[in-house]
Amino acid sequence: MSDMQDNGHHHDHDHAHGHRHPFQPDLEDGDYSYYQVMTEAVIELLVGKKVITAEELRSTIEVIDSKSPVFGARLIARAWVDPAFKARMLEDVISAAGELGIDAGAIPIRAVENTTAVHNVIVCTLCSCYPRSLIGLPPDWYKARAYRSRVVREPRAVLKEFGTQIPVDVEVRVHDSTADLRYMVLPARPSGTGDLDEEALADLVTRDCMIGTALPKSA
Amino acid sequence: MSPRFPIGARVSVTRAFPPGHVRTPFFVRGKTGIVTDIVGDFPNPEELAYGRDGLPARTLFRVTFLQCDLWPDYEGSAEDTTVVDIYEHWLQDAETLSQTAETGAREHV
Secondary structure (H helix, E strand, C coil): CHHHHHCCCCCCCCCCCCCCCCCCCCHHHCCCCHHHHHHHHHHHHHHHCCCCCHHHHHHHHHHHHHCCHHHHHHHHHHHHHCHHHHHHHHHCHHHHHHHCCCCCCCCCEEEEECCCCEEEEEECCCCCCCCHHHHCCCCHHHHCHHHHHHHHHCHHHHHHHCCCCCCCCCEEEEEECCCCCEEEEECCCCCCCCCCCHHHHHCCCCHHHHHCCCCCCCC | CCCCCCCCCEEEECCCCCCCCCCCCHHHCCCEEEEEEEEEEECCHHHHCCCCCCCCCEEEEEEEEEHHHHCCCCCCCCCCEEEEEEEHHHEEEHHHHHHHHHHHHHHHC
16 A cells, blocks of 8 residues: 555655655466466457458457446346336246346346345356346456355454445345356345336446345435 | 145255266355246256257256355345256255154154
8 A cells, every 4th residue: 555655745856765665566467377378269250261351359348348237237226116016026037137138148037126125236256147137247256266155154254344234134145157048136226215216226336236246225 | 747846845965976068066065045936847967968869858956045044154135136047956855854854853863
């Protein structure tokens, strides 16, 4: 942290410091990992052998990057104001998303509903399965070993570190997706939001509350 | 074909440690839970990972475990659970297993 604090004071580089300020390392300064080499080699082969074009690769990455928690938030806000929609969403998230013009992809997604009796939280202990089509790319902590191993072992302690305390009479239910399903949490509508319209409600829905590590913002 | 286990069945996860692209987490192997959902049939991802066709398709179950069954020193509510997606070839009927265990015990007397 000390070099961060250095940003605050005035630097006069004419005087002899006697030391060099450490630079933030560039990406290339780390070791070139096995998987980086493999990824680049596979891309070169696929493009070189005309299995895919560089243009297709670029546009696919753009599609992936275009996904964001805004999509999931729109679904949840609609579910909060429309019980029939909520029922359809709990039955089939992909088709419910389609009703709102959102392409949720082909991998089945389950919405798990928070109630006064159950608080849901999602994880993929084996890798990083995540409802990317509705929440975007997972945060680094979701893929980290600390979260993946601890949230099934001591979920209440992990939630507390996120600032989320679940009363002891509410069941904490961890969902571990291992292969063919993805999960998103359907949080409970915050109290005191009776006056808000759907758009304002969607603003209360954060990425973390769809993972289950947080609750929606209050109105 | 009807699924091997109905919703509500008590099932035990095989305690095995094969190599490969295994989709059953270590922490539930050898543990017993309840089938709470039958998701459907999917080509076996443990085979797909090696470029094979994954057929016949396997039924994917959602199995609910009590946290205090998974972790003897679990600190939290006794009602807390973890739900894991597990393929049929990793599951055994827990009732049959415990009967077999009892028979085995009697035979040893």
